Amino acid sequence: xxxxxxxxxxxxxxxxxxxxxxxxxxxxxxxxxxxxxxxxxxxxxxxxxxxxxxxxxxxxxxxxxxxxxxxxxxxxxxxxxxxxxxxxxxxxxxxxxxxxxxxxxxxxxxxxxxxxxxxxxxxxxxxxxxxxxxxxxxxxxxxxxxxxxxxxxxxxxxxxxxxxxxxxxxxxxxxxxxxxxxxxxxxxxxxxxxxxxxxxxxxxxxxxxxxxxxxxxxxxxxxxxxxxxxxxxxxxxxxxxxxxxxxxxxxxxxxxxxxxxxxxxxxxxxxxxxxxxxxxxxxxxxxxxxxxxxxxxxxxxxxxxxxxxxxxxxxxxxxxxxxxxxxxxxxxxxxxxxxxxxxxxxxxxxxxxxxxxxxxxxxxxxxxxxxxxxxxxxxxxxxxxxxxxxxxxxxxxxxxxxxxxxxxxxxxxxxxxxxxxxxxxxxxxxxxxxxxxxxxxxxxxxxxxxxxxxxxxxxxxxxxxxxxxxxxxxxxxxxxxxxxxxxxxxxxxxxxxxxxxxxxxxxxxxxxxxxxxxxxxxxxxxxxxxxxxxxxxxxxxxxxxxxxxxxxxxxxxxxxxxxxxxxxxxxxxxxxxxxxxxxxxxxxxxxxxxxxxxxxxxxxxxxxxxxxxxxxxxxxxxxxxxxxxxxxxxxxxxxxxxxxxxxxxxxxxxxxxxxxxxxxxxxxxxxxxxxxxxxxxxxxxxxxxxxxxxxxxxxxxxxxxxxxxxxx
Numbered sequence: 093x094x095x096x097x098x099x100x101x102x103x104x105x106x107x108x109x110x111x112x113x114x115x116x117x118x119x120x121x122x123x124x125x126x127x128x129x130x131x132x133x134x135x136x137x138x139x140x141x142x143x144x145x146x147x148x149x150x151x152x153x154x155x156x157x158x159x160x161x162x163x164x165x166x167x168x169x170x171x172x173x174x175x176x177x178x179x180x181x182x183x184x185x186x187x188x189x190x191x192x193x194x195x196x197x198x199x200x201x202x203x204x205x206x207x208x209x210x211x212x213x214x215x216x217x218x219x220x221x222x223x224x225x226x227x228x229x230x231x232x233x234x235x236x237x238x239x240x241x242x243x244x245x246x247x248x249x250x251x252x253x254x255x256x257x258x259x260x261x262x263x264x265x266x267x268x269x270x271x272x273x274x275x276x277x278x279x280x281x282x283x284x285x286x287x288x289x290x291x292x293x294x295x296x297x298x299x300x301x302x303x304x305x306x307x308x309x310x311x312x313x314x315x316x317x318x319x320x321x322x323x324x325x326x327x328x329x330x331x332x333x334x335x336x337x338x339x340x341x342x343x344x345x346x347x348x349x350x351x352x353x354x355x356x357x358x359x360x361x362x363x364x365x366x367x368x369x370x371x372x373x374x375x376x377x378x379x380x381x382x383x384x385x386x387x388x389x390x391x392x393x394x395x396x397x398x399x400x401x402x403x404x405x406x407x408x409x410x411x412x413x414x415x416x417x418x419x420x421x422x423x424x425x426x427x428x429x430x431x432x433x434x435x436x437x438x439x440x441x442x443x444x445x446x447x448x449x450x451x452x453x454x455x456x457x458x459x460x461x462x463x464x465x466x467x468x469x470x471x472x473x474x475x476x477x478x479x480x481x482x483x484x485x486x487x488x489x490x491x492x493x494x495x496x497x498x499x500x501x502x503x504x505x506x507x508x509x510x511x512x513x514x515x516x517x518x519x520x521x522x523x524x525x526x527x528x529x530x531x532x533x534x535x536x537x538x539x540x541x542x543x544x545x546x547x548x549x550x551x552x553x554x555x556x557x558x559x560x561x562x563x564x565x566x567x568x569x570x571x572x573x574x575x576x577x578x579x580x581x582x583x584x585x586x587x588x589x590x591x592x593x594x595x596x597x598x599x600x601x602x603x604x605x606x607x608x609x610x611x612x613x614x615x616x617x618x619x620x621x622x623x624x625x626x627x628x629x630x631x632x633x634x635x636x637x638x639x640x641x642x643x644x645x646x647x648x649x650x651x652x653x654x655x656x657x658x659x660x661x662x663x664x665x666x667x668x669x670x671x672x673x674x675x676x677x678x679x680x681x682x683x684x685x686x687x688x689x690x691x692x693x694x695x696x697x698x699x700x701x702x703x704x705x706x707x708x709x710x711x712x713x714x715x716x717x718x719x720x721x722x723x724x725x726x727x728x729x730x731x732x733x734x735x736x737x738x739x740x741x742x743x744x745x746x747x748x749x750x751x752x753x754x755x756x757x758x759x760x761x762x763x764x765x766x767x768x769x770x771x772x773x774x775x776x777x778x779x780x781x782x783x784x785x786x787x788x789x790x791x792x793x794x795x796x797x798x799x800x801x802x803x804x
Contacts, residue, residue, distance in 0.1 A: 097343075713754065
């Protein structure tokens with residue numbers, strides 16, 4: 093029997109991180125709740141001095157550990173009031189969801205959390221999401237929610253993506269402005285996908301993990317959807333021989349709270365060969381958290397500034413004792429060239445790896461290539477030209493050759509920081525050129541290197557950030573720390589503000605009857621959502637064309653600009669109804685002129701009824717071919733003569749413009765055998781000499797008379 097372990101199984105990054113923090117913490121330490129959903133791990137940690145408590149009132153030591161599920165903000169406040177040392181082991185994915193919940197609540201959204209209401213992670217999220225937040229666990233609960241104009245969706249990190257898709261699809265029907273954040277942990281997604289893939293390849297699946305672990309239960313459910321026998325155990329002792337009778341291949345996976353040593357026990361018991369057991373042990377080695385949450389912004393910006401001299405407290409390089417002595421001597425003879433001072437100079441010469449600048453001293457100052465700019469360049473000409481007036485910072489009044497050592501980069505940096513701090517204080521926007529794409533976002537030149545997280549580049553998700561390289565973006569500073577060389581920027585903040593302003597202006601301008609331009613943003617079965625300028629209106633499928641439209645995608649495409657007419661406005665519910673067909677004339681208005689009685693045209697069979705077939709002679713105009721007018725013989729069922737989609741010749745027997753009805757005959761058209769390929773553009777009305785309509789009973793029901801005559 094071959095034993096195969098899923099590619100991703102066992103401790104996730106967040107749980108492993110929490111366990112490591114617990115192991116390395118000074119003992120004793122109180123864990124607020126069980127550290128993981130695995131009693132064997134909890135018992136092991138308890139012996140080491142990490143004891144679980146149910147509430148802050150039970151903490152009787154100097155430190156408390158917050159488990160990976162996180163806690164509401166009031167718990168942290170209580171811990172601080174009690175003077176406890178807080179060891180925060182909240183999973184980075186959970187911490188990100190908490191920050192999102194707090195921000196969305198502050199922005200006026202009702203936060204919807206998809207997950208299990210009793211799960212500690214969800215309880216913690218509720219504390220950050222504000223008083224209006226609710227938890228839903230299925231599609232039915234989403235359908236029962238009342239209409240709300242502003243909702244935001246977060247999801248428990250261990251939930252399957254299929255549940256998120258189902259609930260979001262339902263919320264779209266009762267929410268006008270819906271913001272969706274997929275906060276499912278990447279490790280959870282990988283573990284679930286790996287488990288399903290493995291279950292399809294084996295005869296029996298074994299899922300290892302705590303019975304009270306939500307993510308482990310989800311693994312069991314997902315594996316069972318493949319139709320393979322799936323068993324949920326906590327320890328190897330629970331394995332039953334009968335499960336594996338005639339099984340050639342057995343798959344093993346484990347929840348995020350299951351340590352490697354428990355998985356190894358299960359594999360060892362299932363495997364009879366020592367080599368196979370070693371191989372399986374290697375497979376269950378905990379993979380590195382390659383999909384760990386996006387790198388912290390200060391790490392990215394710090395990495396971007398790598399290769400620069402280690403800064404002192406004020407951000408400038410430390411000088412050695414000898415350099416300080418030399419500078420003291422120089423400042424006596426050249427007081428204007430003090431280390432750290434910014435002075436004006438003029439570029440007089442450009443070499444391959446340095447620039448000479450006249451700063452008014454006894455010799456030109458020298459700027460090395462690395463001190464010319466914070467960008468990576470190979471040629472000084474990319475930055476300066478001979479004759480340019482520039483500001484430089486004095487690094488040393490004089491080097492071994494008697495030249496002042498200067499830096500344009502650091503002078504620019506100091507000015508840039510002053511400008512950034514000023515803009516940050518006034519909440520004003522700046523501009524910066526995108527230099528490169530890094531992990532988690534963009535590096536932008538704003539005088540110094542700033543970081544724009546991927547989530548703050550646009551109002552929505554951006555799949556390919558490389559398209560922004562070389563572009564100049566309007567940005568706002570949202571976080572600034574000069575000591576840590578940390579600059580976090582946002583383009584989304586500007587776009588959000590402009591969107592809200594545009595939205596308010598659009599609402600104030602909207603009137604019923606207006607014709608406005610809009611962009612098709614989303615297509616559904618029932619219509620298209622059109623952006624009118626911050627306000628989305630619904631163009632129902634029935635209002636797209638005078639003709640029949642099966643699906644909006646047959647006529648429209650996402651991103652297309654169209655003109656629409658405003659049919660209705662409900663500001664309270666945030667709804668706008670639109671029409672497209674109203675901008676073109678109703679073809680029925682001139683149908684009698686263009687299709688005079690007796691005209692033979694070709695049409696398309698759209699629908700079939702027991703009494704006949706409906707044939708479209710042009711988009712928006714369809715007529716009835718009665719069963720008696722289908723052929724020169726008796727017809728039992730219309731399906732015996734025509735099928736939907738057929739192109740058939742028909743003769744116009746009558747037109748009622750007011751009722752928008754047209755009677756047609758295939759029998760008479762075939763008898764004449766002279767169909768016209770297209771409807772005539774302009775046809776004069778024929779002179780009617782008998783009757784008001786010009787239609788004789790024999791034209792409509794002639795075949796009935798023939799049949800009766802034959803019977804008599």
